[in-house]
Amino acid sequence: MKAGHKFLLGASIIVVSVILLITQGVRETGVYFLTPSELAAKTSADPSFYDVGLKMGAKVVPGSVRRDPSNRQIDFEVSDGVRTYPVTYRGLVPDTFTDANDIEVIVEGRLGRDGVFRATEVLAKCGSRYEAAAEGKQA
């Protein structure tokens, strides 16, 4: 085998493994990112969609936040104006998560059959005010 062919063989092994890693990675770690109405549509079309890991982006319903600091539990409601879901979360929330108006959150977790969204992660973004410079990640 000529050197060029051997190299092409090695190169195609690399290219194929990169593609395999990406497609497998997406299949096994990718999660839906839905609004509350999209989630409602999914669950009514496909009843097995409960208890599937997903992300939901919505606004916190003002005044709905109930904190139980002794066991770091937070219950609140999120809505996109059409559908509203109760969310329960145990853990520390970022500084930007407050009870004020217009707080956008991304909650990651599962919707239970009881209609309660159990979040494993809460990311908050203050729509009107967050003008960080170049950088950022979850607080």
Add this chain to the structure above:
Amino acid sequence: MTLLGEFCLWLALLLSAWALVLGFSGRWQDRPDLTASVRGAVFATFGALAVAALSLWKGLASHDFNIEYVAAYTSRNLPDGYIISALWAGQKGSLLFWAVVLSLFGALAQLLTPRRYDALMPYVAAVTSAVVAFFVCTMLFAANPFERLAFTPADGRGLNPQLQNPGMMIHPPMLYLGYISITIPFAFAIAALLSRGLDSGWIHAIRKWTLVSWLFLSIGITLGMWWAYVELGWGGYWAWDPVENASLLPWLTMTAFLHSVMIQEKRGMLKRWNLGLILGTFLLSIFGTFITRSGVIASVHSFTQSNVGYFFLGFLVVCGILSFTLLYTRWPTLRAEVQLESVVSREAAFLFNNLLLVGVAFSVLWGTLFPILSELVRGSKITVGPPFFNRVNVPLGLLLLALTGVGPLIAWRKASTSNLRRQFTGPVAAGVITAVGLLAAGVRGLYPVMALSLAGFVAGTIAQEFHRGVRARRRMHGESAPVAFGRLVARNRRRYGGYLVHAGVLIYFVAFSGMAFKREIEATLKPGDSATLKSPFGHTYTFTHVGVSQFEALNRIVSAATVQVAKDGKPQGLMSSEKRQHVDSFRRPTFEPSTEVAIRSNLQEDVYITYAGSIGGTEEAVYRFTINPLVWWVWFGGFVLAFGGLVTMWPGGGAVIPATAQRAPRPRLAEAGALTE
């Protein structure tokens, strides 16, 4: 001042349009009379933009809150240092910062490039001026930093508290300098394509520039990790956020270029690939700016949504189409001078390294864009997060780490069996010993053990190179070991600086694998209560809650929660984490409260304490205690990497090889025992 500033922006637009049109058309028709004024226009553009930047600074410093930008990013009680950094804290100001630095780089390229590349310079001026003109247009038509308000607020809103951090003063400009300086190699690549001067000349002309932008990007990314670690309080330094990924992408392709360009210099291969990498790196830097500024991808923190994004998207598409069409038209002239001789050679190792770096870049790009792509193709948004990026990039990264050790040792063209044995016996032994030692010490986990063993292997290769070089000098010149070491590096800066960069990279890998052993607990503590956490190095930490105190500082109201830390029963003193409510000069709260974490670092592990709040105004506090292993080594690795980069590009000492001398024997290298060159 705003009048002067805005006037200067218009002036800069005219000047850069002048340089753009005359640079292209004059050089195209070979009319020196037309290109004569181009250099002057490039310098004048910088002058105009510098005056514009100074007038914005003047507005910031004089608290002229009638200027929208000043009111949005500063307040009367903001410390002076942050007045300076407010110039790049917001969308509009950072565009101005970008434009002024780019015009400075454009002017420096005209001044510093040796005379022998004169034929390229009108095109280079035209390309840099085109990019400057784009930024100035974006400011004038979408994000004018000199915009005035209809009224004058009594005080400004102040700077985002997370940006009130000394690291934040230098982190964005470093990253911007990296992004911006990529334009210069891009301009040279376009100039070479246009003038058909496609031998390796342009490669030499841009060597320093590619190193400069690689260095700035590296420093900027490391400082960004540091800022995320101390300021964002989630307990890590890298979250695969789209904005972080955007900074990594051009770094990866630039790193690939720095390696593949050596093959073009030595062997006349890979001309198309190298041009593609430079064009791609520039496009990725614009893409990164687009992601950061358009809000098109949900990053938790990014600039507010504005139509600036459309400007960048349009610019990205136009640049992409133009530059790759140009590359396509010159395709036949870019044939390689020689063929690959053996797959066991340095060329092949570098080629595989390039494929892997581009593969990593592609997967990061794919993962970042996946929410948009899936929505376009399948109609529903699917996101991928850190598990995806780790899964794909850890194995690719480990392969890259292995090649970091192989590349510099293996012979050019075709490695003989004796070359392989001579070069690799020691390093491979070092890797195996590391692996055995780790397993014996009870370290488990496939990836961390592999990463650390490969790091042992790479450390072996680097140590062997330095040892052989020093030994050869000592024999030949009778120098003492430190003198020989110093001269070895000073006389072969490019080579040994490169090894230092590799050492920095392997330190990074060691530090990253430490995070696989991170430990964390959350606890709600009354004063006197304590929580215990065992670290991966086997230490037992006890945190005893002392109390919560409230006080006022310069521009904030602080509640500080304090714990007494004990390590293996020995007291280590107090650590305080704070919640800060920033206020303006009328004591009105600005921004949401922010958390200031407490960090204590040593060579083994960091103690990282986050105060999450108190219960109902009592002193009962909620904490998160984290033990982060080996984090100190991330910053140290960044330092070594940057130092190595500086050594590589330091002027003189063989750092630049003139085009004419590149294939001539290099006595200095031979003298230093550079047997593998």
